[in-house]
Amino acid sequence: xxxxxxxAKVNEARKLRLLVGKxxxxxxxxxxxxxxxxxxxxxxxxxxxxxxxxxxxVVDTAIQEDVDAVSLSILSxxxxxxxxxxxELLKEKGSDDIPVFGGGIIPEDDIPALKEAGVLEVFTPGAxxxxxxxxxxxxxxxxxxx
Amino acid sequence: MSHRKPxxxxxxxxxxxxxxRDEWQDGTLREALQGKGERDVEFSTxxxxxxxxxxxxxxxxxxxxxxxRLGFPGEYPYTRGVHPTMYRGRLWxxxxxxxxxxxxxxNARFKYLLEHGQTGLSVAFDLPTLMGRDSDDELxxxxxxxxxxxxxxxxxxxxxxxxxxxxxxxxxxxxxxxxAVVFAMYLAVAEKQGVPFEKxxxxxQNDILKEYxxxxxxxxxxxxxxxxxxxxxxxxxxxxxxxxTISISxxxxxxxxxxxxxxxxxxxxxxxxxxxxxIEAGLDVDAFAPRLSFFWNSHNDFxxxxxxLRAARRIWARVMRERFGARDPRSWMCRFxxxxxxxxxxxxxTYNNIVRVTVQALAGVLGGTQSLHTDSYDEALALPSDHAxxxxxxxxxxxxxxxxxxxxxxxxxxxxxxxxxxxxxxxxALAYVERIDAMGGVVAAIEQGxxxxxxxxxxxxxxxxVDQGTKTIxxxxxxxxxxxxAPEILxxxxxxxxxxxxxxxxVRRERDASRFENAVxxxxxxxxxxxxxxxxxxxxxxxxATVGEVCQALVPVFGTYxxxxxx
Numbered sequence: 250x251x252x253x254x255x256x257a258k259v260n261e262a263r264k265l266r267l268l269v270g271k272x273x274x275x276x277x278x279x280x281x282x283x284x285x286x287x288x289x290x291x292x293x294x295x296x297x298x299x300x301x302x303x304x305x306x307v308v309d310t311a312i313q314e315d316v317d318a319v320s321l322s323i324l325s326x327x328x329x330x331x332x333x334x335x336x337e338l339l340k341e342k343g344s345d346d347i348p349v350f351g352g353g354i355i356p357e358d359d360i361p362a363l364k365e366a367g368v369l370e371v372f373t374p375g376a377x378x379x380x381x382x383x384x385x386x387x388x389x390x391x392x393x394x395x
Numbered sequence: 396m397s398h399r400k401p402x403x404x405x406x407x408x409x410x411x412x413x414x415x416r417d418e419w420q421d422g423t424l425r426e427a428l429q430g431k432g433e434r435d436v437e438f439s440t441x442x443x444x445x446x447x448x449x450x451x452x453x454x455x456x457x458x459x460x461x462x463x464r465l466g467f468p469g470e471y472p473y474t475r476g477v478h479p480t481m482y483r484g485r486l487w488x489x490x491x492x493x494x495x496x497x498x499x500x501x502n503a504r505f506k507y508l509l510e511h512g513q514t515g516l517s518v519a520f521d522l523p524t525l526m527g528r529d530s531d532d533e534l535x536x537x538x539x540x541x542x543x544x545x546x547x548x549x550x551x552x553x554x555x556x557x558x559x560x561x562x563x564x565x566x567x568x569x570x571x572x573x574x575a576v577v578f579a580m581y582l583a584v585a586e587k588q589g590v591p592f593e594k595x596x597x598x599x600q601n602d603i604l605k606e607y608x609x610x611x612x613x614x615x616x617x618x619x620x621x622x623x624x625x626x627x628x629x630x631x632x633x634x635x636x637x638x639x640t641i642s643i644s645x646x647x648x649x650x651x652x653x654x655x656x657x658x659x660x661x662x663x664x665x666x667x668x669x670x671x672x673x674i675e676a677g678l679d680v681d682a683f684a685p686r687l688s689f690f691w692n693s694h695n696d697f698x699x700x701x702x703x704l705r706a707a708r709r710i711w712a713r714v715m716r717e718r719f720g721a722r723d724p725r726s727w728m729c730r731f732x733x734x735x736x737x738x739x740x741x742x743x744x745t746y747n748n749i750v751r752v753t754v755q756a757l758a759g760v761l762g763g764t765q766s767l768h769t770d771s772y773d774e775a776l777a778l779p780s781d782h783a784x785x786x787x788x789x790x791x792x793x794x795x796x797x798x799x800x801x802x803x804x805x806x807x808x809x810x811x812x813x814x815x816x817x818x819x820x821x822x823x824a825l826a827y828v829e830r831i832d833a834m835g836g837v838v839a840a841i842e843q844g845x846x847x848x849x850x851x852x853x854x855x856x857x858x859x860x861v862d863q864g865t866k867t868i869x870x871x872x873x874x875x876x877x878x879x880x881a882p883e884i885l886x887x888x889x890x891x892x893x894x895x896x897x898x899x900x901x902v903r904r905e906r907d908a909s910r911f912e913n914a915v916x917x918x919x920x921x922x923x924x925x926x927x928x929x930x931x932x933x934x935x936x937x938x939x940a941t942v943g944e945v946c947q948a949l950v951p952v953f954g955t956y957x958x959x960x961x962x
Contacts (some may be wrong), residue, residue: 269962274522274534276611278960279652279738282851283858285962299960300611301526303534325522326777326887330537354742356777356884374742374775375871377862 265389268316270298270307272335275325280353284322287378288385304334312344318369318389321351328355333366346392350384352376416451424448441696441866442654443856444819450811455818464709464814468804472712474705474817475805476763477728482801488766489791490567490732494519494543495778496891498554501544505559507781511788515766516597517567518555519543520577525612527573527946530895539892542778547899548941552580553587562590566597567642567732567766572614574601575627576945579933582635586937598639598688598732601627604665604837605644608846609651611958614946617838619953623928624669625676628683630929640683641669642690642732648846649692650738652854655703656820658692660827661846663710667828668837670719680719684726693755693762694736700755701807702816704762707731710821733759734768740775744870744878748772753790760794761807767791777884844961851961899941906939914938915948922952 269285271278278300289295296314298307311319319339323331332351339345345367352372355363360371369388372381413419438446447454466472469479478484491513493504505516520543523535529547530539539545546552556566561584570577578599585595603620606613613620624641631638645662653661666687673683689707693700711729715721735755740748749772756769769787771779779787795801807813834840841847860866867873914935921931928949935945 274526274528274538274612276606277650278611279650279854282962283652283855286851286855287858289962295962297960297962299958301534325538326541327522327537334537354775354777356886375868377872378858379862 264292264294265318265385265391266294266296266314266316267385267389268296268298268307268311268314268319270302270310270319270321270335271300272298272302272304272307272321272331273323273325273327274301275323275327276300277324277353278322280324281322283378284320284352284381287382291382291385293385304331304338307335308338308342308344311339311347312342315393316347317392318348318350318385321349321353323351323353323355326354328353328363329359332363332368336367348389350388352381416449416453419449440655440699441694441857442656442699442853443860444654444656444699444816444823446816450815452811454811454815459814459818461809464818465808471716471724471727473708473728475808477708477730477765481763481804482760482795483804486795486801487760487764487791488515488565489513489788489795490515490517490766490768491784491788492517492519492567492569492734492768493784494521495885496540496544496887497894498544498546498551500540500891502555502557502559505555508784508788509559509564511785512792513788515565515567516559517768518569520568520570521545522612524573524577524942525570527576527614527942529941529943530892530899532943537892539895540887545891545895546577546580546942547895548902548939549580549583549936550898550902550939552577552584556581556584556588560590561585561588562594564597567600568597569600571600571603571606571610572612572620573942573946574599574603575623575929575932576936576942578627578638579929579936582933583937592635593637595635596637598642599627600644600690601641602644602665602690604668604841605647605662607841607956607958608648608661608665609653609850610647613956613958615949615953616956617841619949620956621669621672621838622676625672625678626928628673628686629676629678630927631686632678632682636686638686639688640686642688643669644690646690646692646734648850649694649736651850652738652857653850654853655694655696655699656823657827657846657849657853659703659707659710659820660824660831661850662689662691663707663714663824664828664831664837666711667714667718670715671836674719680715680721681723681726684715684719684721685723685728688765689729689731691731691733691759691762691764692736693733693759695739695751695755697754697758698813698816699820700758701762702813702820704731704733704759704764705805705813705817706821706824708763709817710824730765732766732768733762733764735759735770737770737774740770740772741868741871742775743875745772745776747870748775749786749790752787753794756790756794757798757800760800761805763805773884777886780883780885782883844959848961902939902941911935911938911940915940915944918945919948919952922949 285297348369350370465474468476494501522538524546628640643666645658649658708729712727715727735752771783771787773783831840918931
């Protein structure tokens with residue numbers, strides 16, 4: 250079962266569809282829920298996975314829901330494993346055109362390697378919701394147009 | 396007017412002294428406001444609780460009776476503190492939460508802290524352990540030893556406490572869903588050290604209700620989880636009398652984004668639910684309530700935090716005496732641990748966090764805490780480094796031994812503002828408790844997502860205020876600056892995970908297979924029959940059953956929990 254799916258407005262065919270995911274055992278969902286709600290309030294369609302998802306579950310949901318991007322919130326310190334794993338599984342399914350971005354407690358030093366692994370952007374503590382929304386508007390394109 | 400008394404100021408102008416707040420507002424204040432207004436239209440706490448301009452005796456009213464509201468230290472309703480001498484008698488316990496990587500690494504950190512004057516241990520477990528999963532579980536990948544120490548079997552627990560006699564330290568273990576299993580392992584270590592159970596002391600967090608509400612580390616649904624807890628309470632009451640069975644925690648509720656009042660209300664409501672469960676299980680309230688303790692967050696808003704702690708003591712005392720009919724004064728006492736607010740720490744200008752932690756720790760002390768953890772300034776980046784942990788501990792020592800705030804009991808008692816805010820937080824918390832009662836109690840409210848939604852709404856509101864700049868976070872939305880490289884932080888190497896997996900494999904290979912199987916089967920039978928689970932759990936961990944194996948053994952009987960997420 251999925252969490253909340255924001256209502257889709259039929260007339261907005263180009264509305265971005267975003268997956269907000271909590272992957273791994275990390276239960277810190279304050280940030281993920283705030284981001285999900287902020288993105289929804291900004292007019293995007295948001296699917297929140299709920300907690301304790303494996304990388305495989307997140308990838309399956311992303312593909313089934315045909316999302317335009319996957320955003321992951323990780324505060325457990327397992328980002329160096331989980332981000333690349335999700336990207337690898339998307340690739341295996343031939344869905345590596347779905348961009349992955351995210352945030353959490355992620356040391357600066359780890360960010361270059363995550364970007365090298367294909368993470369489009371990493372937001373760290375203190376990032377505002379506006380900053381994230383602006384970034385999504387600028388960098389995430391609807392996959393259904395192409 | 397007759398009640399106005401003219402006085403003369405230094406420059407010879409005639410000025411009047413107000414006899415009531417209204418008079419002051421209409422006179423001196425109005426003039427001042429006409430000249431220059433205040434900095435803001437409304438003033439409020441970090442939790443958006445409105446704060447008035449000035450508090451006077453009028454806020455307390457004629458009916459406000461200090462004997463009834465405050466009492467005296469060590470006496471009902473304990474508003475001024477649970478001990479008659481408070482910090483004049485004994486300082487709070489300085490208890491820094493620690494755990495990372497392997498049991499051996501954490502053991503070294505414990506010894507370091509004990510050598511530097513810390514007086515109690517506090518164990519942080521890694522996420523797989525907290526979720527009742529072994530290090531080789533599919534979902535454990537990448538998480539082993541990351542946020543705390545990895546414990547799979549008794550072998551790890553033996554290593555964790557090697558060289559630390561369990562009759563000479565008190566240990567706090569922050570674990571919930573698998574709390575009983577880890578507790579059984581602790582007892583098994585005591586057994587091997589030759590320490591009798593009645594000399595073992597410490598605290599188990601063991602607060603599953605707040606997991607469903609805020610921290611989200613669960614295994615079974617609420618009702619069977621409560622049964623494990625009441626089994627543990629019954630066992631400790633008989634066998635481990637110095638053990639604090641539940642540390643009813645507001646900390647995580649606050650970290651998840653609640654207001655101070657929500658933290659107070661939801662936590663006390665959880666406490667009442669545990670007392671109800673104990674009574675329903677046939678225990679006498681005075682046999683177990685003295686071993687319940689609390690765990691609060693201390694956030695940035697200094698007075699709000701102090702008043703929350705004072706209100707908590709008064710509410711708990713009244714609830715225990717009036718609602719549950721407890722007669723032992725120890726059942727009425729809300730004893731608690733306080734930790735500074737991790738969620739208030741910033742990744743920007745990290746040294747500023749030392750100042751935040753100082754203010755928050757001082758609030759905990761002025762609120763009368765029994766023990767305190769001060770966060771390290773680098774925790775918004777990673778697990779704390781040794782240097783940051785030392786600064787955090789020194790902060791407590793400076794408050795305790797230099798600041799002078801420990802010289803008298805409850806120095807803020809009787810302040811118009813502090814008493815009015817304490818009263819208001821008490822009222823608002825009790826209003827929440829009534830709503831939860833009306834929903835059918837804590838578990839029913841959790842099942843309806845009530846607390847979860849209230850917290851998510853408060854968290855979102857606060858984030859919006861920060862984004863709009865109506866609430867300030869220094870260095871984040873105000874006074875920003877470009878920074879050079881981040882400070883040195885602690886990293887857990889992937890080697891920890893590999894070593895842990897190898898150790899786990901060895902335990903499984905070397906243990907007595909038939910003793911293990913019999914013990915696990917006996918545990919499952921106890922779950923089915925309703926017998927107390929702790930003795931068979933103790934036997935299972937003695938047989939080196941792992942945390943994951945013990946927890947999984949109960950799943951067929953108890954089921955698993957799945958949250959309906961709300962955003």
